[in-house]
Amino acid sequence: MAMTESFYVTTPIYYVNGAPHLGHAYTTIAADTSARYHRMRGTPTKFVTGTDEHGQKIEESATAQETTPKKLADEISETFRSAWKALGIKHDDFIRTTEPRHKKVVADIWNRLQDSGDIYLGSYDGWYCVGCEAFYQDADLAEGKKCPTHEKEVTWVSEPSYFFRMSKYQDALIKHFEDNKDFVQPKGYYNEILSFIKSGLRDLSISRTTFSWGIPVPNDDKHVIYVWIDALTNYISALGGPEGKDFELFWKNSYHIIGKDILRFHAVYWPCMLLSAGLPLPKSIVTHGWWTVGRKKLSKSIPTTRVDPEIIAKDLGNDPLRYYLLREIPLGPDGDFDYDSLFGRYQAELANDLGNLLNRSLSMFNKYFSDVPQVSADAELKAQCQNASNEAAAHYEAFSFSKGLEATWALIRNINKYIDENKPWMLAKSDAPEDKEKLAAVMMNALEAIAWSARLTTPVLPESTAKIFSQMPIADGLANQWPVSEDFGKQVLSVGAPTPVFPRIEKDDKDALIAKWQAHSAPPAEPTNQISFDDFSKVEMRTGTIEAAEKIEKAKKLLKLSVNVGEAKPRQIVAGIAEAFAPEALIGKQVIVVTNLKPAKIRGVESQGMILAVGDKKILDLATAAVSCPPGSQVR
Numbered sequence: 190m191a192m193t194e195s196f197y198v199t200t201p202i203y204y205v206n207g208a209p210h211l212g213h214a215y216t217t218i219a220a221d222t223s224a225r226y227h228r229m230r231g232t233p234t235k236f237v238t239g240t241d242e243h244g245q246k247i248e249e250s251a252t253a254q255e256t257t258p259k260k261l262a263d264e265i266s267e268t269f270r271s272a273w274k275a276l277g278i279k280h281d282d283f284i285r286t287t288e289p290r291h292k293k294v295v296a297d298i299w300n301r302l303q304d305s306g307d308i309y310l311g312s313y314d315g316w317y318c319v320g321c322e323a324f325y326q327d328a329d330l331a332e333g334k335k336c337p338t339h340e341k342e343v344t345w346v347s348e349p350s351y352f353f354r355m356s357k358y359q360d361a362l363i364k365h366f367e368d369n370k371d372f373v374q375p376k377g378y379y380n381e382i383l384s385f386i387k388s389g390l391r392d393l394s395i396s397r398t399t400f401s402w403g404i405p406v407p408n409d410d411k412h413v414i415y416v417w418i419d420a421l422t423n424y425i426s427a428l429g430g431p432e433g434k435d436f437e438l439f440w441k442n443s444y445h446i447i448g449k450d451i452l453r454f455h456a457v458y459w460p461c462m463l464l465s466a467g468l469p470l471p472k473s474i475v476t477h478g479w480w481t482v483g484r485k486k487l488s489k490s491i492p493t494t495r496v497d498p499e500i501i502a503k504d505l506g507n508d509p510l511r512y513y514l515l516r517e518i519p520l521g522p523d524g525d526f527d528y529d530s531l532f533g534r535y536q537a538e539l540a541n542d543l544g545n546l547l548n549r550s551l552s553m554f555n556k557y558f559s560d561v562p563q564v565s566a567d568a569e570l571k572a573q574c575q576n577a578s579n580e581a582a583a584h585y586e587a588f589s590f591s592k593g594l595e596a597t598w599a600l601i602r603n604i605n606k607y608i609d610e611n612k613p614w615m616l617a618k619s620d621a622p623e624d625k626e627k628l629a630a631v632m633m634n635a636l637e638a639i640a641w642s643a644r645l646t647t648p649v650l651p652e653s654t655a656k657i658f659s660q661m662p663i664a665d666g667l668a669n670q671w672p673v674s675e676d677f678g679k680q681v682l683s684v685g686a687p688t689p690v691f692p693r694i695e696k697d698d699k700d701a702l703i704a705k706w707q708a709h710s711a712p713p714a715e716p717t718n719q720i721s722f723d724d725f726s727k728v729e730m731r732t733g734t735i736e737a738a739e740k741i742e743k744a745k746k747l748l749k750l751s752v753n754v755g756e757a758k759p760r761q762i763v764a765g766i767a768e769a770f771a772p773e774a775l776i777g778k779q780v781i782v783v784t785n786l787k788p789a790k791i792r793g794v795e796s797q798g799m800i801l802a803v804g805d806k807k808i809l810d811l812a813t814a815a816v817s818c819p820p821g822s823q824v825r
């Protein structure tokens with residue numbers, strides 16, 4: 190991608206059926222990183238995220254939670270907003286599909302499709318997955334009529350529906366793919382979706398009548414607009430619609446970052462809608478894989494695999510989490526989240542390679558100098574810096590964050606090597622004037638290169654570079670600009686005392702953090718001791734009066750009682766209360782008896798019920814009623 194006059198990046202707008210997890214954070218962090226990079230290049234940038242609030246799925250979630258869809262949407266939309274705030278995401282807009290500014294544009298798009306003669310009324314009979322909010326053909330379904338993504342049974346839908354003539358755009362879309370090889374990236378996803386389009390596009394059902402939580406179809410409010418038509422339109426309603434000023438500036442350079450689960454909607458439905466509406470297509474659909482935990486997809490609906498990005502970031506910092514997610518896997522394939530690799534990268538790459546480089550350089554500098562000396566640039570180190578910038582820039586522009594970081598870390602390792610080879614600590618011991626000069630040159634070149642590499646990491650590590658530049662202030666404005674050749678030698682203004690930006694984490698602390706995060710993310714344990722009401726109501730309890738009590742031979746703890754429970758004959762009950770009560774103290778006492786317990790022999794004596802006692806280890810009293818009741822009164 191050449192330098193552009195604008196940059197527009199979006200995340201999917203997330204469903205408000207559950208709080209954000211690491212997967213949502215990943216997409217949002219990726220978009221945030223590319224927006225930060227383009228802002229550093231001085232490109233007018235817009236980064237939009239938001240929430241997808243209509244549809245059957247949200248209506249059903251609201252009903253299940255005994256609330257209204259709007260209340261649920263307000264509440265969960267806010268959890269996304271606050272998660273992004275906590276994670277230091279700097280979006281320019283947060284769009285909600287329940288906002289009037291969005292609904293207006295959705296109606297406009299519908300009318301454009303209609304004006305193109307692409308909407309007709311019919312009826313839809315087929316499978317629907319509420320989880321995906323998607324229609325499925327028989328051939329698409331997994332065994333047992335299950336949705337391939339959610340592995341939940343799909344439902345049969347039969348209702349009147351408006352249809353969109355998507356089939357009409359098959360050829361135009363294939364041509365667009367062929368003319369724009371980066372329309373979907375990475376390449377694997379491009380090929381997959383192109384062959385899907387070539388296999389034939391069907392018309393799409395674009396309205397529903399069996400629920401009401403959605404945007405009504407213009408002029409036919411018995412129908413609500415299919416939630417994906419509604420949701421996809423957010424990308425242009427956030428720009429003020431096709432007539433908006435932002436649309437003109439940004440749309441031509443628009444990039445949708447999404448997960449592979451929603452590729453078809455973005456790479457097939459959305460471009461066909463835009464073709465029909467007479468609008469240009471987005472520049473590219475940037476598709477990533479799934480984060481898994483123990484190879485299981487993270488999901489709002491399968492809580493065992495929920496990993497909470499906020500708690501990790503709170504304990505470890507936002508930047509280490511960003512670094513791990515963007516460095517660990519290239520954008521495209523799936524990746525398995527692993528706490529050990531998170532800490533491994535933290536320790537080796539952040540604490541050692543970068544953190545320690547900064548620490549030791551600042552300490553040495555402060556030991557040897559009080560002012561920043563003027564020196565000339567080391568040509569080789571400067572060239573390495575420039576190359577790293579070029580490489581990292583190309584990778585960030587191609588959304589290859591992992592490679593961008595790799596190029597930056599190659600530079601960081603070279604700076605470490607530069608220091609090791611030039612041994613400033615040896616130069617400092619020498620009184621020779623040329624060694625003094627060399628010491629100044631080595632230290633200043635190292636610090637310039639550190640400042641440079643910190644600037645290259647800024648899109649991914651914005652909070653850490655701010656800390657670095659508070660210890661080693663650089664010339665005005667440069668911290669927020671992508672470094673260019675003439676900056677080298679003019680960055681570092683002064684050198685303060687080092688404070689570790691990535692403090693080392695000892696093994697015990699690491700283990701404690703992992704245990705804490707795992708406990709936090711585990712689903713609340715299902716209580717195993719619960720019984721149902723039906724179970725409880727099987728127990729029959731009545732009041733009784735003890736008429737006789739005696740010890741049982743050779744059984745220290747047992748008494749044999751005769752208890753009147755309102756029947757023709759008193760019950761014989763064996764009770765383990767001999768250590769708490771003398772037999773004579775019990776005569777006439779009112780107790781509560783379980784009367785439908787199967788008779789059992791205890792030490793050879795039949796027991797025809799059980800009396801209820803109070804106390805943990807030691808018996809403190811026998812359960813009774815506070816008032817005197819006729820024997821046999823029911824206890825409920």
Ligand code: ME8
Binds near residue numbers: 211486
């Ligand atoms: O699909 N790994 O919303 P959604 C990586 N509302 N990314 C993941 C992920 C995982 N395990 N799980 C989710 C919707 N994501 C629609 C979008 S857009 C017009 C409408 C991320 O809440 C990934 O970006 O189900 C995925 O595409 C998105 O969350 C789905 O979020």
